[in-house]
Amino acid sequence: MSFLRINNIGKTFLGERKEKVIALSDLSFDCQDGEFLCIVGPTGCGKTTLLRLIAGLERPSVGDIALANTPVLGLNRETTLVFQQYSLFPWRNVIDNVCFSLEMKKIPKKTRYLKARKFIDLVGLAGFEKALPYELSGGMQQRVAIARALAHNPKLLLLDEPFGALDERTRHRLQAELLGVWQKERKTVVFVTHNIDEAIFLASRILIMRDRPGRIDYEIKVDLPRPRDRRSPGFLKVHIKIREILEQILTANNKESTL
Amino acid sequence: MLGLVIPIIILATWEFFAIEANNPALLPRVGDVVNRLVHPFTDLLNTGSFVRHICVSASRVVLGFILAAIIGIPLGLLVGRYLLFHRLFSPVIELLRPLCPIAWIPFAMAIFKTYTIADMFGAHYTTNIFGQIQLGMLYVIFYGGFFPIFLNTVHGVKSVKHLYIESALLLGADQKKLFKKVIFPSSLPSILTGLRVGLGISWMVIIAAEMLPGSDAGIGYLIIFSYELAEMDILIASMILIGAVGALLSYGVKVLADRTSVWQAKER
Numbered sequence: 001m002s003f004l005r006i007n008n009i010g011k012t013f014l015g016e017r018k019e020k021v022i023a024l025s026d027l028s029f030d031c032q033d034g035e036f037l038c039i040v041g042p043t044g045c046g047k048t049t050l051l052r053l054i055a056g057l058e059r060p061s062v063g064d065i066a067l068a069n070t071p072v073l074g075l076n077r078e079t080t081l082v083f084q085q086y087s088l089f090p091w092r093n094v095i096d097n098v099c100f101s102l103e104m105k106k107i108p109k110k111t112r113y114l115k116a117r118k119f120i121d122l123v124g125l126a127g128f129e130k131a132l133p134y135e136l137s138g139g140m141q142q143r144v145a146i147a148r149a150l151a152h153n154p155k156l157l158l159l160d161e162p163f164g165a166l167d168e169r170t171r172h173r174l175q176a177e178l179l180g181v182w183q184k185e186r187k188t189v190v191f192v193t194h195n196i197d198e199a200i201f202l203a204s205r206i207l208i209m210r211d212r213p214g215r216i217d218y219e220i221k222v223d224l225p226r227p228r229d230r231r232s233p234g235f236l237k238v239h240i241k242i243r244e245i246l247e248q249i250l251t252a253n254n255k256e257s258t259l
Numbered sequence: 260m261l262g263l264v265i266p267i268i269i270l271a272t273w274e275f276f277a278i279e280a281n282n283p284a285l286l287p288r289v290g291d292v293v294n295r296l297v298h299p300f301t302d303l304l305n306t307g308s309f310v311r312h313i314c315v316s317a318s319r320v321v322l323g324f325i326l327a328a329i330i331g332i333p334l335g336l337l338v339g340r341y342l343l344f345h346r347l348f349s350p351v352i353e354l355l356r357p358l359c360p361i362a363w364i365p366f367a368m369a370i371f372k373t374y375t376i377a378d379m380f381g382a383h384y385t386t387n388i389f390g391q392i393q394l395g396m397l398y399v400i401f402y403g404g405f406f407p408i409f410l411n412t413v414h415g416v417k418s419v420k421h422l423y424i425e426s427a428l429l430l431g432a433d434q435k436k437l438f439k440k441v442i443f444p445s446s447l448p449s450i451l452t453g454l455r456v457g458l459g460i461s462w463m464v465i466i467a468a469e470m471l472p473g474s475d476a477g478i479g480y481l482i483i484f485s486y487e488l489a490e491m492d493i494l495i496a497s498m499i500l501i502g503a504v505g506a507l508l509s510y511g512v513k514v515l516a517d518r519t520s521v522w523q524a525k526e527r
Contacts, residue, residue, distance in 0.1 A: 103431075
């Protein structure tokens with residue numbers, strides 16, 4: 001039995017003119033414990049919706065989701081979602097943001113700060129404990145968001161294009177840091193991105209989503225040794241393969257819309 | 260420095276016309292008014308000093324305002340958060356909101372007469388401050404302060420980012436904690452804006468309420484009484500004091516607001 005099971009789910013929304021919009025349909029995949037799974041796909045293919053369903057922020061219209069053999073029927077607190085937008089509580093400083101979940105669990109302040117410091121160190125922000133989010137750069141804010149998610153100690157960490165708004169250099173640095181955290185903490189990660197390079201650098205396995213309606217059609221195992229070299233032949237080979245699949249999806253879409 | 264230019268022009272014009280008019284019952288000299296202001300503890304027209312009148316007005320305002328905050332903030336939090344409360348209260352509120360608090364003064368006087376807080380506790384003819392706090396006035400101040408506080412609280416709650424709520428829920432917050440740790444702090448800057456505006460309106464309303472019969476203390480009363488006795492220097496000095504105290508109250512809340520919500524001003 002796999003750790004996370006997505007079984008034939010579909011999600012239909014009511015659009016602005018009350019028309020039915022099929023966001024996801026017949027979507028299935030499994031994820032093993034400790035895996036780093038990346039999901040790539042064109043913008044608007046329902047990647048974010050998929051993560052929201054796994055987190056239990058929304059319910060699928062059909063199909064079912066199970067995490068560690070427990071069906072997800074509502075808010076799924078075994079997961080934490082790191083959003084693409086900056087989601088830190090702006091009125092709390094770094095350490096109190098990281099502590100939030102520990103505070104909810106009524107852990108005394110001293111213990112909670114001790115634990116939080118560990119995660120702040122882990123994401124390389126020691127010395128910034130008392131800073132307010134507005135004083136930090138976008139990259140630093142996302143690191144705090146990851147530390148906050150880790151402090152919650154979820155079984156499954158969901159990341160929705162967390163580095164999407166960052167410049168390339170910062171993004172590469174944070175990718176390397178995230179891998180370090182993943183190797184140290186042995187968390188299961190589902191990471192959504194539209195950046196192929198990012199997916200290959202991070203993932204043990206990549207799922208490729210098509211759009212209209214969102215579905216997973218391809219999967220690629222990435223066996224390259226870590227840390228991965230973006231210029232190595234193996235890396236480029238995977239890159240080209242994913243690119244080809246995405247282009248196929250896009251041309252298929254174009255054909256449909258011209259017919 | 261630049262801010263002094265206009266006041267100096269006003270003072271000079273005033274002084275010019277005062278000399279021309281040469282009639283203190285019409286327009287006193289600047290010096291006469293300043294002379295009143297630098298003796299705030301001197302008894303005026305056998306009614307007490309400026310300090311006493313200001314204290315009476317201020318205690319009415321503070322009490323009514325606290326009442327407005329105690330009711331306005333929790334009610335605003337509920338109406339902003341829960342559709343049930345929104346549906347229950349919004350028709351009444353939309354109907355009452357355009358009604359100016361001053362329009363309530365005659366009604367409040369008719370209902371509450373000149374009953375004071377002291378009367379409520381059976382202490383008639385007392386000389387302490389509670390003998391000066393009329394229920395009718397309290398009601399009018401409450402009404403004036405309530406709407407800005409309430410409406411800004413509702414607005415604050417409705418503007419809490421969905422992202423924060425979802426993050427908090429996933430990180431283990433229950434409904435109670437969500438309110439205390441996310442919705443309230445996130446709306447606080449807006450609530451404080453409401454308090455500031457509400458306090459300003461309460462202060463304006465009390466002056467109007469004190470000008471009507473049934474009061475024998477307060478800075479608004481002093482204005483009307485000095486008008487009746489043609490003591491224009493006291494009248495103008497009172498007006499200046501009203502402005503100064505209003506500005507001070509507003510500044511006090513602003514300092515409090517800036518301290519608790521640095522993050523809001525700096526966001527973006």
